[in-house]
Amino acid sequence: DYCFSTQISHLALDIGGTLIKLVYFSPNGDNSQDGSIVVGNGCSVVKGRLCFAKFETRKIDDCLDFIRFNILQHSGVQHPNGTTRDKFPVKATGGGAFKFAELFKEKLGIVFDKEDEMHSLVSGVNFLLKTVPREAFTYLDGQKEFVQIDHNDLYPYLLVNIGSGVSMIKVDGDGKYERISGTSLGGGTFLGLGKLLTKCKSFDELLELSHQGNNRVIDMLVGDIYGGTDYSKIGLSSTAIASSFGKAISDGKELEDYQPEDVARSLLRMISNNIGQIAYLNALRFGLKRIFFGGFFIRGLEYTMDTISVAVHFWSRGEAKAMFLRHEGFLGALGAFTSYKD
Numbered sequence: 001d002y003c004f005s006t007q008i009s010h011l012a013l014d015i016g017g018t019l020i021k022l023v024y025f026s027p028n029g030d031n032s033q034d035g036s037i038v039v040g041n042g043c044s045v046v047k048g049r050l051c052f053a054k055f056e057t058r059k060i061d062d063c064l065d066f067i068r069f070n071i072l073q074h075s076g077v078q079h080p081n082g083t084t085r086d087k088f089p090v091k092a093t094g095g096g097a098f099k100f101a102e103l104f105k106e107k108l109g110i111v112f113d114k115e116d117e118m119h120s121l122v123s124g125v126n127f128l129l130k131t132v133p134r135e136a137f138t139y140l141d142g143q144k145e146f147v148q149i150d151h152n153d154l155y156p157y158l159l160v161n162i163g164s165g166v167s168m169i170k171v172d173g174d175g176k177y178e179r180i181s182g183t184s185l186g187g188g189t190f191l192g193l194g195k196l197l198t199k200c201k202s203f204d205e206l207l208e209l210s211h212q213g214n215n216r217v218i219d220m221l222v223g224d225i226y227g228g229t230d231y232s233k234i235g236l237s238s239t240a241i242a243s244s245f246g247k248a249i250s251d252g253k254e255l256e257d258y259q260p261e262d263v264a265r266s267l268l269r270m271i272s273n274n275i276g277q278i279a280y281l282n283a284l285r286f287g288l289k290r291i292f293f294g295g296f297f298i299r300g301l302e303y304t305m306d307t308i309s310v311a312v313h314f315w316s317r318g319e320a321k322a323m324f325l326r327h328e329g330f331l332g333a334l335g336a337f338t339s340y341k342d
C-alpha cells in the first residue's frame, strides 16, 4: 500500500544494518497508506503527503526496483534508456549511505547527498514532535495515551533509538545533541538470537511466536528462588524476573524441550527490559524526565512497549516517563528528508 503520484520530487533514505527506510514526497498522494503525513496548508506552495516504505537491507534489489519503477519513473527524471536525467537529489543517511553509494550510482544513476545519522535521528524526532499531531504517546497497563508536547518545553529529552543496535542521545535543542550511551543488545540481537533459537525465518514470525509464549517457563523468577513468596524487604515481587533464561540451567532440559514461543517471549522480554533499564540509568545521569523510544524494533508492539514502560516506571519510581512515537521506524529517514529545506 504505497502512495504514488506523477510527480514524486523528493526522496530520503535511511539505510541501516537491517532495514532500508524510505520517505518520499508525493504532491497528490492519497490517504491510502497508513501513517502518511499531510504537509503544507492553504497558503503553502507545496502541498502533499510524506509517504513511507521499508525494505530489508539484505534484499536491496527490491528497494532498487521500487525506486526505479515507482519513484524515478513517476518523477519524470528517468531517461527511456534507464539513466537518471539531471538532478534528482536524494538524501541518504545510515551506514548504508556509504556502503551502497556506488551501487545506487551504478544501478540508478543516483548520487547520494549524505546526512549524518545522529543528526538525522534528532531532526526526525523534533520534526515529528513539532509538526505532527498525536505523534507521541505513553503506554502503560494496556492504556495508550497521546501526549501533547509543548514546543517551548520540549528539551531536554533522551532519545533511545532501538535499531539493530541501540543509540541513546541527549537532545537539548534543534541540532544540539550528544550521543551519551548505547548498547549492542538491540533489535539485531533479538532477531539474530531469535532466529538461532526458534528457527524462525523473519521478524514478523518471531513476534507472532512471542505473542503466544509465556516467559515464566524459562525465566527464573524471584518466586522460584524464594519458594513462591515476594522478597518484599527490597521491593521485589515474586513475579519479578531474577534471571532471564535462568530456569534453563536447572531442569536439565535441552533447547528442543522448550516451546519456541516461550523462548521468543523470554527473549523479547529480556531485550526490552534491558534497554528500558539502561535508558532510565542514562536519564538519571543527566536528570532527564522524558525518554522517547524509537527504531523499528518497537513496531508499535504492546508487549514491547509495556515492558519498556514498566522498566522505566519501576526503576525511576514513577519519576521518568517512557514515550513512543507513531513514526518510530522512520526517524532517521524523516530527519534526512527535512534537511531539504536547510
Ligand code: ADP
Pocket (backbone or CB within 6 Å): 015, 016, 017, 018, 019, 020, 056, 094, 162, 163, 164, 165, 186, 187, 188, 189, 190, 191, 203, 204, 295, 296, 297, 298, 299, 329
Ligand atoms: P537499522 O537502521 O539498524 O536497520 P531499524 O530501526 O530499521 O535499524 O530497526 C531494525 C530492527 O527492527 C531489526 O533488528 C528488528 O529487530 C526490527 N524489525 C522490525 N521489523 C522488521 C522486519 N520486517 N524485518 C527485519 N527486522 C525488523
